[in-house]
Amino acid sequence: MSSSTELTEKKVFLLKSLDGVIFEVEESVAVQLEVIRELIEGDCARPFISLYNVTSEILALVIEYCKHHAETCSGGTSATIADEDLKTFDNEFMNVDENILLELCSAADYLDIKSLFELTCRTLASLIKDRTIIEVRKMFNVENDFSVVEEKAVRKEFAWAFK
Amino acid sequence: MKKQENNKATGLEDNFNRLPDRLLVSIFTKLADLKFLCRCSIVCKRFASTMSLIQSVSLILPSSEAFSFESTRNECKLFQKILCIKSEEIPAYIRSKSLEKLNFIIFLQKFKKLESIYLEFTCPQKIANSSFLLWKAKCGSGRAEIESLVCLIPGSVHKMTEYQPDEKQGNQVYTSEDCQFHNCLGLCWSFMECIHLLCVLIKCHHSLKCVTVTNSEKQGKLVLKDEQLVMWRNSLHIGNRFDCELPLYLVTASLKVLNLPLSGYRMKRVFLVFIKFLELAREDYDDDDDDYDGGLDDLEDWDIEEAIKTWDFEEEEKLLGEALKEIAAKHYKQFFIDHMRLRSGSDSSE
Numbered sequence: 001m002s003s004s005t006e007l008t009e010k011k012v013f014l015l016k017s018l019d020g021v022i023f024e025v026e027e028s029v030a031v032q033l034e035v036i037r038e039l040i041e042g043d044c045a046r047p048f049i050s051l052y053n054v055t056s057e058i059l060a061l062v063i064e065y066c067k068h069h070a071e072t073c074s075g076g077t078s079a080t081i082a083d084e085d086l087k088t089f090d091n092e093f094m095n096v097d098e099n100i101l102l103e104l105c106s107a108a109d110y111l112d113i114k115s116l117f118e119l120t121c122r123t124l125a126s127l128i129k130d131r132t133i134i135e136v137r138k139m140f141n142v143e144n145d146f147s148v149v150e151e152k153a154v155r156k157e158f159a160w161a162f163k
Numbered sequence: 164m165k166k167q168e169n170n171k172a173t174g175l176e177d178n179f180n181r182l183p184d185r186l187l188v189s190i191f192t193k194l195a196d197l198k199f200l201c202r203c204s205i206v207c208k209r210f211a212s213t214m215s216l217i218q219s220v221s222l223i224l225p226s227s228e229a230f231s232f233e234s235t236r237n238e239c240k241l242f243q244k245i246l247c248i249k250s251e252e253i254p255a256y257i258r259s260k261s262l263e264k265l266n267f268i269i270f271l272q273k274f275k276k277l278e279s280i281y282l283e284f285t286c287p288q289k290i291a292n293s294s295f296l297l298w299k300a301k302c303g304s305g306r307a308e309i310e311s312l313v314c315l316i317p318g319s320v321h322k323m324t325e326y327q328p329d330e331k332q333g334n335q336v337y338t339s340e341d342c343q344f345h346n347c348l349g350l351c352w353s354f355m356e357c358i359h360l361l362c363v364l365i366k367c368h369h370s371l372k373c374v375t376v377t378n379s380e381k382q383g384k385l386v387l388k389d390e391q392l393v394m395w396r397n398s399l400h401i402g403n404r405f406d407c408e409l410p411l412y413l414v415t416a417s418l419k420v421l422n423l424p425l426s427g428y429r430m431k432r433v434f435l436v437f438i439k440f441l442e443l444a445r446e447d448y449d450d451d452d453d454d455y456d457g458g459l460d461d462l463e464d465w466d467i468e469e470a471i472k473t474w475d476f477e478e479e480e481k482l483l484g485e486a487l488k489e490i491a492a493k494h495y496k497q498f499f500i501d502h503m504r505l506r507s508g509s510d511s512s513e
Contacts, residue, residue, distance in 0.1 A: 021284060053189055079275045087243065088351065090408075098178070101176055102179070102181065102182060105190070106181065106182055106186060109186055110183075113237050116370060117189070121186075121189045121190045121193045123194075124190045124193075125190050125191070125193035125195075126192045126193075128190075128199070128203055129194060133203075136203070136206050137207070138289055140177060140178045140179055142206055142207050142210075144206070145207050145209075146205070146207070146461075154204075154205055155205060157266055157269070158201045158202070158204075158266065159266070160201075160263065160264060160266050161201035161267070161270075162202065163195075163225075
């Protein structure tokens with residue numbers, strides 16, 4: 001990663017969540033958020049940035065994720081060890097409630113953090129994959145809007161998918 | 164900026180409601196396998212309708228339980244029939260004939276923006292066990308067809324510098340050549356079945372930009388992209404090389420040791436099958452004419468070495484490429500060349 005930040009004084013940004021909580025982050029962490037990196041590159045970044053779509057609970061998690069990724073990548077460890085470390089961290093990090101996962105997914109999309117977006121999508125997909133239709137509905141509070149007749153018909157036609 | 168509702172989860176609310184379709188599609192795309200997508204589409208109507216925006220899916224074909232030439236032949240005939248039907252009428256045809264195992268084609272037709280399909284076929288059990296197997300298929304030029312297929316089965320692969328245990332001490336089970344040969348044909352038929360299905364999919368999905376065909380052990384693959392895909396689509400109606408009763412030109416070779424100086428590997432007990440599918444001119448051919456040789460005469464001076472030179476090997480196929488070139492250049496005398504026409508029930512060599 002860029003070493004110029006170490007020579008000059010460390011730049012910090014203040015990120016304000018939807019519910020008004022302010023987080024102080026270093027530039028190396030802030031640039032992980034593509035939206036902010038673009039602001040910085042375009043020289044439009046002010047030290048105080050409001051994020052209207054993310055609650056403090058989620059923003060705290062996002063910052064934790066970005067911090068860990070920024071530190072691991074600039075830590076000077078070999079690529080393979082860093083990779084291993086990130087994998088372990090990611091696995092651990094995804095070990096949260098499925099509603100948090102959905103919020104993280106949409107926050108990662110809004111803040112444009114590609115790796116986190118990939119990670120949450122992948123995790124959500126595997127949650128769905130391992131469950132029956134009824135379990136998925138229950139897990140995410142999804143209302144079944146198929147009528148009994150309709151559902152029976154699709155299930156019959158899609159019987160191949162249940163083998 | 165996207166405006167989303169900021170209401171906190173109440174516990175009763177549909178948690179996916181907050182996610183725009185675009186994100187739902189991203190999650191579904193990670194499911195990849197058509198089977199999972201299909202199950203997921205039964206969760207609710209929004210899931211079902213969002214599903215149709217997915218751009219890439221993978222399809223894992225089950226292996227035919229009782230694998231036989233006969234079943235492949237029937238399958239090929241069926242797909243050939245389906246290929247003659249207008250794509251919008253295919254679902255009705257599948258329903259009317261209650262071809263339940265093809266219902267996935269109906270489901271797949273919901274995907275209007277499909278750009279990439281990953282097709283995985285399962286080889287007959289025996290061949291999947293030979294872990295060193297490598298295969299590659301070459302498309303014909305100018306139209307939808309497979310020109311040739313090659314299978315290489317080494318009994319073992321070692322670095323030349325590595326200590327190689329004496330054959331007798333090795334605990335590998337020795338497979339007879341006959342058995343290897345039938346294994347290779349098995350792979351060939353599974354592959355051809357898969358190609359037939361692929362043609363139906365290419366016909367139905369005009370948005371396709373890339374298709375990949377591989378076997379479940381990923382021992383080889385065929386990729387069709389962009390112009391090549393368009394060419395396949397445009398020539399589907401004239402393609403006839405998919406008939407599994409086509410005459411074949413067959414080269415087999417069996418070698419005790421094959422050295423690969425470039426990559427530094429040594430293969431032992433190598434078995435190679437090279438299959439070239441021959442032209443079958445419809446007008447000259449009728450079912451009773453057993454003597455039709457599908458242009459075999461033209462092939463008497465066919466040079467495998469020249470043929471292999473025209474193949475492009477990708478990075479991951481380097482080992483196969485080198486092995487083929489070595490075999491063609493140095494072991495030509497050990498080739499056993501035959502042509503055959505596969506007939507229902509049994510393979511009969513002419």
